[in-house]
Each structure stands twice: as C-alpha cells, then as structure tokens.
Amino acid sequence: MEKGNIIDHFKSGIKEPTNSKIGVEHEKFLFYKKNNKRINYSTIKEIFKILYEFGWKPSYEGENVIALNKDNKSITLEPGNQIELAGAQLTNIHEVCSEANNYLFELKQVVEKLDLKIVSAGFDPISKLSEIPNNPKKRYEVMTKDMPKGGSLSLDMMYRTSGTQLNLDYTSENDFTKKFKLANSLVPLSIALFANSSIVEKKDSKYLSYRSKVWQETSRGGLPEIFLENIDFEKYADFVMDYPILFIKKDDKYLSGKNYKFSDFMNGNIQEINKSLPSIDDLGLHLSTIFTENRLKQYIELRSMDTCGWSCICAGPAFFTGLLYGNLDEALEFISKWKKKDLLNAYKNAPMKGLDTNLMGKDMIYWISNLLKIAEKGLEKRDFIGKSGTNETKYLEHLNKIINNKETVASHVINKFSKFQNLEDLYDK
Numbered sequence: 001m002e003k004g005n006i007i008d009h010f011k012s013g014i015k016e017p018t019n020s021k022i023g024v025e026h027e028k029f030l031f032y033k034k035n036n037k038r039i040n041y042s043t044i045k046e047i048f049k050i051l052y053e054f055g056w057k058p059s060y061e062g063e064n065v066i067a068l069n070k071d072n073k074s075i076t077l078e079p080g081n082q083i084e085l086a087g088a089q090l091t092n093i094h095e096v097c098s099e100a101n102n103y104l105f106e107l108k109q110v111v112e113k114l115d116l117k118i119v120s121a122g123f124d125p126i127s128k129l130s131e132i133p134n135n136p137k138k139r140y141e142v143m144t145k146d147m148p149k150g151g152s153l154s155l156d157m158m159y160r161t162s163g164t165q166l167n168l169d170y171t172s173e174n175d176f177t178k179k180f181k182l183a184n185s186l187v188p189l190s191i192a193l194f195a196n197s198s199i200v201e202k203k204d205s206k207y208l209s210y211r212s213k214v215w216q217e218t219s220r221g222g223l224p225e226i227f228l229e230n231i232d233f234e235k236y237a238d239f240v241m242d243y244p245i246l247f248i249k250k251d252d253k254y255l256s257g258k259n260y261k262f263s264d265f266m267n268g269n270i271q272e273i274n275k276s277l278p279s280i281d282d283l284g285l286h287l288s289t290i291f292t293e294n295r296l297k298q299y300i301e302l303r304s305m306d307t308c309g310w311s312c313i314c315a316g317p318a319f320f321t322g323l324l325y326g327n328l329d330e331a332l333e334f335i336s337k338w339k340k341k342d343l344l345n346a347y348k349n350a351p352m353k354g355l356d357t358n359l360m361g362k363d364m365i366y367w368i369s370n371l372l373k374i375a376e377k378g379l380e381k382r383d384f385i386g387k388s389g390t391n392e393t394k395y396l397e398h399l400n401k402i403i404n405n406k407e408t409v410a411s412h413v414i415n416k417f418s419k420f421q422n423l424e425d426l427y428d429k
Helices: 003-011 041-052 093-114 138-149 154-160 173-185 187-193 210-216 233-241 262-266 280-287 315-326 328-334 340-356 364-382 392-405 409-420
Strands: 022-032 057-061 064-070 073-077 083-086 116-119 163-168 247-250 253-256 294-296 300-306
Touching (some): 041 064, 041 093, 093 116, 138 253, 173 294, 173 328, 187 340, 210 300, 210 340, 247 280, 315 364, 328 364, 364 392
Antiparallel strands (some): 022 116
C-alpha cells in the first residue's frame, strides 16, 4: 500500500450531490431498575433475544453475539455495554427522526420486559469506573490495556461516555475540504450547545460536558490544529500514515500496535507480523481508531455531540445538515475571521463554560444564534417535506429554545438534580 492508495480510498467516497446521505449513530446507557447498576453482558444477550422478534439478526465474534443487523442498520456494543444504534444512510431528517422513533419503540419493549432503565446522557451520571461490567469483544481487550498509556481518562471514554455521531458525504475533494474545515471549526460550539453530561458519580462535576473533557484527555483524541486548516485528501493521508496504530487484526486476533505508525506497517517494518503489508481492511480498521472530534473514512464523521434525550435526537443532525448540506458557503463565510488560536482556546473552555465560552470576544449564544439562522435557511433550501407537511426546520426548535432560554440540557439537569438529589431525574421518562 502506498499513499496514493489511501488517497484513492477517500476519493472513492465521493458522492453525487443528489446522492448525499445522512447517517446517525447514537449511544445509550442501560441500568437495572432494582439497583441503579449498569447492565452486564448476559443481560445484553437477553436484550438481543427480544430484539430478534423485531427482525434483527445476530452477528458473532467466535461464539459471542456482539451486534445485530437489520435493513442497513446495526446495533452494536461499546466497551461498557453502552448500546448503539448505527443508523442507515438516509435522505433527510424526517427519515432520521422516524428511524430513531422506531428504535425507541423497540427499546421500550425491551426495558419494560427486563426491568431496565435508559439514561440518555453524555457521561454515566451514577457509576464509578470500577463498577462497570465489560463484554467479550476482542478489540476492547487491547484498547483497555493500551489506551491509558496515551491519555489519563481513556478508560472513562471507553466505559463511561455516550455520544451522538453524524455521518455526512462529500461531493468532491474541494467539498470535503470545505465541510471538514467547517465541522472542525464548529466543535467548540457543538460542545457548548449539546452539553448533556454534568453529573458524575451522582455529583455536580462542575462541567457542563464532562464527556468532552474526557475526550480531550483521551489517547488518540482531540482537535488537531491541522483540522482547522484547508486539509485535502493528501494531507489527511499524511496524518493517517503518521498516526500510531492501536491494533492490527491477524487471524481473528487483535495484536497491540505498540509504538508503530501506520507508515511502518506500509513499509513492512513490523517484525511481530512478519513484515506483512496492510490491506484495505487494515486501513479501514486504522481509520476507525482515530478518535479525534471529527474524522474521515469514506464520509465525514462528526463526533462532538453528547448523547441527548429522544426529544432532541433529530436536532443535532438537522443543525449540521442545514449548514454542511444546505448552506455551506454562507456558513464558511460567517466563520471566516475565526482564528485557530481562539478556536483551540474555546475548545478547551467549552466543556466547563458551555454557552458562556468566549470566542473572538463574543459568547457562544451570539455565534450559535446566527448559525441557527444560517442552518434554517439551508434546511428551507433543501425543502424536504415530511408527512406532516412541514420541512426539516422544525427539528431546530429544541436548539432555538436552548439559545432563547440560555440554558443547555446540562444546566437544566444540574438545577433539577441539585434541588431534589433524586436519581429518577437522571433516567429517561
């Protein structure tokens, strides 16, 4: 494999403008109702059995069921048995919302049958790290051992965080460059707006997005300065080649990447695997272990949102779709004066300060309220009409409310929980 192969891999992700899709992934915590403890792997197997009734089919690693698949969607497991829906590639936010609601309907049947509760937050508000059961997924063994070496909160990231991820397409290399720059420039605003992880171990963490604080102190994470520049496929390929390998999969085993970079693998310099060379699957695996706030596979993954409740699950995808698909050039023009240094400072401060975070002399409310108008125009331009006869702008209502009230979900949770100290307030209703 040469650098050109990596660049070609990214090029083959280019889509026609009429074929640009939206994919949403969202993670949830599940707890036992009786004792407020996180569920273990044997309960996951029971959950999966019930979901078979809704047409989901199991996917195995050895003898262990580790995922379910149905209609181009999958349900997968995170290291601490957080359950994740990786949605299908859809055309508009109406479909995204419908998919999420169908999944909620199925999950509700499960939690009622098994006496469980769902927590939609970016960080586990109850459990200590030592209390969380793991699962037998092989790659997580290597990660649990190796990740803490590069970031002090890496295990918290694995076992105690949940996020919402949005996957969007690009229609040319130049379109990728523009979308990737915008997506990365918006990370501090995204952290502030979608903050929903203020409670940690049943106490106020003093952060609005403790999840984001954790991801900033995670091995292989963060917001690289180069992502705030005009990065093309070649520059991203250079970044990928210079990035340490987390693990290599050989004969169904995951081997530690030790201190090797992907370029070492490409040059046949890894003795432990007899100097063998990477395949496209090896490249895909490597791309999936780059834990930056946003990343490139054959589409762009936006990864800086805390998990939110079911009522706002469509809001984040609508906001970014309006900007990146509906009104990209106006959004880029609006942020064109932002400086890298100011963005990186805002990125550091946003997990604690939220909407009060300063960027270029103004708070987040100023910037986000303007971007919401730009996103709204973008969604109007897209003009996808749903069954109720409305376009996609209705999904921004939740975010407009946050900005008008100057209160994020995280602030609301802190105020309510601090007053009553009732664990029930942390669970989905």
